[in-house]
Amino acid sequence: MKEDFIDNHITEKAYLVGIDVPGEHSLWTIDESLNELELLAKTAGIEVVGRTSQRLAQPRPATYIGEGKVTEIKNAISHVKGCTVIFDDELSPGQQRNLEKLLGDDIRVIDRTALILDIFARHAYSKEGQIQVELAQYEYRLPRLTRMWTHLIRQAGGRAGGSIGGVGLRGPGETQLESDRRFIKKRIILLKKQLDDVRLHRQHHRMRRKKSGISVVALVGYTNAGKSSLLNRLSNAGVISEDKLFATLDPTTRRVTLPGGRVVLFTDTVGFIKKLPHHVVAAFRATLEGIAEADIILHVADISHPMAGAQVETTEKVLFEQGAGNTPSVLVWNKSDLVKNKFTIDYNHGKNNLTISALTGEGIPELLVCIEDMINKQLRSVTLEIPYAESALLNRIYKECQVNEIVHTDNGTIIKALVPPSFMDKVKAFCTNF
Template identity: 45%
Template sequence: MTNPTLEPTPREERDIADDVVARVLARAGTALDAGGTVHTSADGDQLDLVERSALKRVVGLSTELEDVTEVEYRQLRLEKVVLVGVYSGGSTSDAEVSLRELAALAETAGSQVLDGLLQRRQTPDPSTYLGSGKAAELAGIVAAVGADTVIVDGDLAPSQRRALEDIIKVKVVDRTALILDIFAQHAKSREGKAQVELAQLEYLLPRLRGWGESMSRQAGGQVGGAGAGMGSRGPGETKIELDRRRIRDRMAKLRREIAAMAPARVTKRATRRRNAIPAVAIAGYTNAGKSSLLNALTGAGVLVENALFATLDPTVRRAQTADGRVYTLADTVGFVRSLPHQLVEAFRSTLEEVGDADLLLHVVDASHPDPEGQIAAVREVLSEIPGVENVPEVIVLNKADVADPEVITRIRGRERSTIVVSAHTGEGIDALLELIADSLPRPDVAVEVVVPYTRGDLVNRMHLEGEIDHEEHTADGTLLRGRAAEGLATELKTASLV
């Protein structure tokens, strides 16, 4: 039996580390639900999911090709990875939650997690991130399990990544690169692809790597037959400088393209504003069930997958309250801890849907080991979006059918406005619809007009957007008495005077 007053022996420390790794690889309480993706009738045919699943990395395929024609028919080999985490503050369990999330990210990217390593140190080593001793130990683990990639749960400086690769002898990827890879796989729309490419280039630019003299363009300026003479010869533009210039040019072009796409979305939002159509935005941590909730509320049939960042392109659907008022529901990209700032910048135009909303449904996975941490991470990103501070927020505790009731009670005691639902079973959906109807702005301008029969479009808009207390058909037109938004009220009054 171990004496609690003594320092743990190296063997005991190794046993503790092995236990941590076992818990990480057991995948209990990760950001992915156990048992795979579960769909309901509200999710529809899920044709996008069929398309996404058509090409999957699979285990057991050799990298050697017997016939070159095999290239066209092979599926991609499953990448085998080892995870590495470094933490200074907090408990070991908090570090495990973060590493389990990294495991979920790796699996979403199409990798197979073989092992994990956690290290506690005050600050990451400036040279190798882990320190030379731990890096050598990691190299032994990588060789023993046959991994071809190491994923670090943090951001690596270019020099740290190179130093680690020199020691471990396999590819090293940090958390940001992993998330960017997932976004690149899942982007579908033209704007989404442009946003992801811009974020990737911003990440790549400071990490370009040269290989000595072979990367140099030795003759610069006008030389040779140009007759420029002596003193005009120089080292010229090196290959890495050329690459940087091309990347900057491509980034500038992407920014122009994204800026050119923005007016279409702004015009749509302006049209909804002009027609006084209230907007509800759904935001939250990745894999919290936002798309499932949108399907449960509207039957939109958008893609639902038990994977991180399954939704990248915003989806806007029209819905109606029980009393007939029209509003829109927007599903947005999910957030994650330490979301790369390149992605926040690139997706800023998309996230503006949240800042322009009348109500924010902040969806939280109540079954997650650290729901409060998810709430804090989402709010940190939302704070960078203009106008969000003025949008009323409701915490929607999703997955109530598998959540711990004590956790739900704890969160409801801390948050001002909450509701408990399960998009899978339908629990609480009717109550959420009532809450949305009560929270949406109501028409506030009283109207009593006779609308000519030639303006039936205005009567229809009054039914959709306003509140009618009395409607009567007279000889001169349709008598309407009720309330409407300011813009519609002005149009009604103008039409009644004609």
């Protein structure tokens, strides 16, 4: 009896549903896509009891899948108490309502977006992360509010033993729904304002960083590729790294010294996933803007993953959408310790390609040399005349730039140097050759 209770109430159970649209999953088979959905479900603490898919030319506007398929799902889960059905795409509010009607009262219907938002909510530790997730959740929920309220009515009706949404319930229900909507709308306005403040703060921070002239390397990649593990390996950052999707939501920046002595900043941030919900992208704008402003993109990919090529493609698409498509980048195949043949993946887009293991440290020295080379390639050749009063700047130039010639004159020190783009603002006023 006790076991039965645990089985049916404590562990949430779910059944996964996807559609196979010809042409859409060019890189992902429907099975691989549902594998990823299963991993998302597991990360959210949900046990998957089964899955199904349907081949359709396009999703059905009213029910996403065909009605026959809905009946098939209903039968498949009839023995699982309180089962949740998770769809591998964002459902429209109408589709969700119709599916719930067809599947019946006990069945909760959620979609990939709700699942991702749920994971984000669990993993948001900072104030900023929490504001971003809360905003994304409210934006997603507002058009779906009817459903939430009908659920409450059902519970009330159930306890009273009466019918669903009866005459006595309709009035207060509508009022409640309206006031819930008003509350959410107000909350959205407040959260957006708070996020504006966060963005401003981040912008100031980046401006200060720009003024400091230190180059920034952004670690980006598909979720679970090993970005945080790499930052930890490079800098003892102490960032949480777990075999979970979206373990990191909040950006972390650490200083790393390159082999030639130059100090650069490495930033670890939120991972990407295919069909990244647009509410998440919009809410995480403050975080994503940091990627677009980096000097170098270090794209981390998991070489041991069966969908590694597709994950790289997805990440590049998101980078492009975020305005970071033209930033110099290096593609780093991580987890080399897990594969025997390191050259099985022929996917490089003609870019810098490296194989590393954040776990064993293999390839890390080569990676640092590669980053240094990339920064050196961006250096600009300038002639500077630094007055003697600017001795602090002179010291910074010796540290941050490659100084090739020094001549002391009556007016100051004339220097021929190669300057990184991030340092140009600092010395522009003293340039004599442009």
